[in-house]
Amino acid sequence: MMAKTENLLQGRLGNLIFYQVKGVTRIRSVPLMVRNPETPAQQAVRKRLIVSVQFYRRLKDTPLKAVWQVAARDTLVNGYNLFLKRNIHAFNDRTLSTPSALSMTCGNLPRMNDLRMTGRSDRTVTLAWNNSLEADGRTAADRLQVVALFDQRMYSPVWLKGVQACRGDRKAVIDLEQENFHQAHLYCFFRSPDGGAFSASAYVCVPGNGGQKVPEV
Template sequence: MAKTEDIIRGKIGNTVFYRVGGETRMRSAASNYLDADTDKQRENRSRLRVALRFYQRVPEACSREAWKIAAAGSTTSGYNLFMKQNMMVFKPDGKIGDFSRLQLSAGLLQKVDNLVVTAGKDDTVTLAWDKEVDLPSARADDRLVVIVLYANRSFTPVFVETDGATRGDGRATIRLSRKRGTAAHLYCFFREKEGKAYSGSQYVRI
């Protein structure tokens, strides 16, 4: 049995989410047929557990909040929206199958346009993008957010300091922290100044 602090109810695939006291728990749904424990169903349950474990480690303030806002006004939750977008990215063996397909943010703000990434010495990375601003979906003061997954600890998302870089700056320099030769998977997106809207994430590997 797995637990999460998010308020989730209902059924996803063969898994039922329900509330006990202040906790959300999940269990396999009862089946009325004999082949309810096929290899495929076991894989799907494992995949769901893997995706849930990752979601619980995503930074609340700068990524999980984006999914909640994106789901606002609909019949689904931020968690369910994240799972719909990302569950098949995860593998039943507990790994991420394709980092480039993973989305760590969602929303209506404009994504990073023409992102160019340059790796420098001492693991500094320069990000540059088009400064197109003053649109309803792209303001100069939208804040840049960068989350990194290092290949040797891919289930530990790391929020990277950007020194307050905004869309209008057109560039930002960040510093990574990794062992030599370790791949870094960067997810870049914009957050409205007051945190009321986000863009989808854009992926790059360094």
């Protein structure tokens, strides 16, 4: 059970918990007796949550934390809780197990469609994407942003610099800023020209030096 009240209360009374969400006091009930709280399933969820939180903490060193704060602005949760809600399924009890399932960003701008790699060199990758009819007009000037996770440091997101493309270009050459890796996981999204809005991220995996080269098209 959950309810709202205008009174500024916080804490626990019996089986009721009072807590604040963006200035509104919420009330939820908890069971008076908990049976077998340490089942294997509960332990697995708890471990996944811990691993997810560890990843989110690394976002504090990047502009990505602000992106999630913006995404949560019109919701009843904060950026931290929104990130966990969207991403806990991408982690297992040890690490980021499914990079392709990770939402690096979240937002209201239209997401790019059909992101793909069309070219590869030692240090650069060429990406292409499609836009919806709406995005071609009103949001064509949105700026492309790229965040990379390299296999050696999967908990160290790198916001790649020097990306000059916009949504309407439908193609971009990205400097990966390094050469020695087995895989790079790229999360591409759009930022409005004023920097106040973002799109959800799209994912593409780039093979490293030992991967197959993709010819330019």
